[in-house]
Amino acid sequence: MEEIQDRCVTVFVQTPYLSDEALQDYIYELNFLITTLGAISIKSFSQRLPQTDSRTYVGSGKLQEIKTYIDANDLQYVVFDDELSPAQLRNIESVLHCNVLDRTQVILNIFALHASTAHSKVQVELAQYRYLLPRLKRMWSHLDRQKGGLNMRGPGETQIETDRRIVLSKISLLKQKLVEIDKQKTLQRKNRQQLVRVALVGYTNVGKSSLLNLLSKSDVLAENKLFATLDTTVRKVVIENLPFLLTDTVGFIRKLPETLLESFKSTLDEVRQADLLVHVVDISHHDFEHQIDEVTRTLNEIGAGDKETIIVFNKTDAYTYTQKEEDDLTPIEKFNFTLDDWKRTYYNHNSHPTVFISAKNKDNIEELKQTLYNKIKVIHSKIYPYNNFLY
Numbered sequence: 001m002e003e004i005q006d007r008c009v010t011v012f013v014q015t016p017y018l019s020d021e022a023l024q025d026y027i028y029e030l031n032f033l034i035t036t037l038g039a040i041s042i043k044s045f046s047q048r049l050p051q052t053d054s055r056t057y058v059g060s061g062k063l064q065e066i067k068t069y070i071d072a073n074d075l076q077y078v079v080f081d082d083e084l085s086p087a088q089l090r091n092i093e094s095v096l097h098c099n100v101l102d103r104t105q106v107i108l109n110i111f112a113l114h115a116s117t118a119h120s121k122v123q124v125e126l127a128q129y130r131y132l133l134p135r136l137k138r139m140w141s142h143l144d145r146q147k148g149g150l151n152m153r154g155p156g157e158t159q160i161e162t163d164r165r166i167v168l169s170k171i172s173l174l175k176q177k178l179v180e181i182d183k184q185k186t187l188q189r190k191n192r193q194q195l196v197r198v199a200l201v202g203y204t205n206v207g208k209s210s211l212l213n214l215l216s217k218s219d220v221l222a223e224n225k226l227f228a229t230l231d232t233t234v235r236k237v238v239i240e241n242l243p244f245l246l247t248d249t250v251g252f253i254r255k256l257p258e259t260l261l262e263s264f265k266s267t268l269d270e271v272r273q274a275d276l277l278v279h280v281v282d283i284s285h286h287d288f289e290h291q292i293d294e295v296t297r298t299l300n301e302i303g304a305g306d307k308e309t310i311i312v313f314n315k316t317d318a319y320t321y322t323q324k325e326e327d328d329l330t331p332i333e334k335f336n337f338t339l340d341d342w343k344r345t346y347y348n349h350n351s352h353p354t355v356f357i358s359a360k361n362k363d364n365i366e367e368l369k370q371t372l373y374n375k376i377k378v379i380h381s382k383i384y385p386y387n388n389f390l391y
Contacts, residue, residue: 006039008077008101011058011066012046025287029254030081032205033106037113039077043069056091057084067096079106083257086135104131104257111260119181126174127263129167136163178263185269194384195236196244196376199274201299203291204251206282207314209233210359212248215369232270239373242380247274252298254290261302268302275379277309278372283342283356284318308379309352310371313342317358 010030014023023046031041047062056063057080070078077099084092084102092100108128115121200208216235233248247270261268271277279295281288299305322336337345339356346354353371357364 006077007042007073007075008034008039008079009066009069009075010034010041010044011078011080012044013052013058013082014046014048015051016048022287022290025290026081030079030103030106033103033110034079036110037106041079042073042075045069052082054085055088056095057082057088063092063095070096070098077101079103082255089135103255104259107253107257107260122174122177122181123260123263126171126178127257127259129171129174130259130262131257133164133167133171136167178265182265182269196276196380196383197247197270197274198237198244198276198278198372198376199247199249199271200278200280201249201271201295202251202280203282203295204253206251206280206285206291207359208248208251208280211278211280211312211314211357212246214359214362214365216246234270239369239376242373242376244372244376244380252295254294256298261298268304271299271304272302274304274307275383276375277304277307278312279309279352280312280314282315283313283339284315284320288313308375310375311346311350311352311354312368313346313354313356314359316356316363317361 010027012023012026012030014020018026027044027046031044034041045058045062045066047058049059053059058066066078069075075098078092078096079101080092081103083104084100089100089102108124108131111120111124112128115124200212202208212233212235216237232250235246235248237244237246249268249271250264277299279292281292285291296305299307316339319339321338343354343356353375355364355368355371357368359365
């Protein structure tokens with residue numbers, strides 16, 4: 001019997017700087033996030049506004065339009081493509097009378113679904129409580145203040161204060177657990193000294209785990225899902241006679257919640273302390289340049305933006321383009337670029353070594369290995385000048 005999926009609608013605000021093409025990409029990405037949770041989006045609503053409405057995210061007319069559709073289709077969920085403030089959540093729920101989720105909640109739920117080790121579970125739980133703390137009042141709106149006057153507080157407010165203390169206590173306990181885990185991770189990193197550390201970074205679902213499996217001959221989980229990998233995985237790899245440590249890290253995404261960046265500090269330390277980054281890019285994605293920008297911005301935010309980097313364009317087997325007619329005299333656009341066009345672009349105008357591969361078909365892997373070898377050899381000689389007998 002086929003499992004019945006939860007159905008929902010999604011809501012977007014198209015600000016002046018957001019093109020129609022970018023909006024469609026945002027819709028696709030949020031729908032992919034929802035699909036990863038096992039649900040399905042049946043309709044997307046968008047509204048052109050200078051900025052999101054501080055009270056209800058979209059205008060009152062659009063909110064009524066959404067309510068009419070939800071009631072007509074008996075839906076229980078609506079998902080907004082931004083993190084909503086507690087006031088926005090409260091105001092929207094009072095109109096729609098259904099479960100309102102924002103982008104941050106969806107991502108947190110995916111992380112909770114995919115967390116498999118004690119480390120990642122603690123990190124996700126901490127992020128969830130940090131998100132929950134300022135939203136406790138909304139959860140107890142049915143127990144609002146029932147008496148007025150000075151020092152006269154109703155049961156709802158008392159319960160909120162009790163829950164607030166519980167949540168703060170939980171956050172404190174989880175932080176202590178992470179401190180202990182960080183100590184263990186630091187000790188593990190010290191035990192790995194004398195080897196160059198290479199970290200795979202990139203947007204979520206670009207093939208980092210597949211590349212790790214290919215280079216290290218291991219079997220790390222690799223799925224066509226967002227955030228399939230949460231736990232840091234380290235493998236020893238040897239190219240020719242040069243060993244190094246290769247680390248798979250959590251993928252990045254636009255609007256990555258601050259609570260996750262804070263909670264996953266110890267995991268991101270693997271990126272900060274790496275000697276070399278391998279930035280994996282899905283060249284088959286129609287807006288991969290925007291994904292590159294998002295990853296670069298996140299790396300700068302965590303203090304790893306100035307590290308030695310190799311750019312690896314993956315999924316060349318899935319790359320497609322629109323071929324121009326011979327008599328078409330219009331200027332060439334990026335959707336007309338062939339793989340050779342992109343190679344010339346990035347080989348000639350990129351300061352980082354660049355390789356185009358297909359991890360799925362194992363295309364051009366030897367060139368990648370040679371590029372890694374050349375880079376790691378130089379780094380190794382700088383870090384360990386008295387241990388160069390390896391090569």
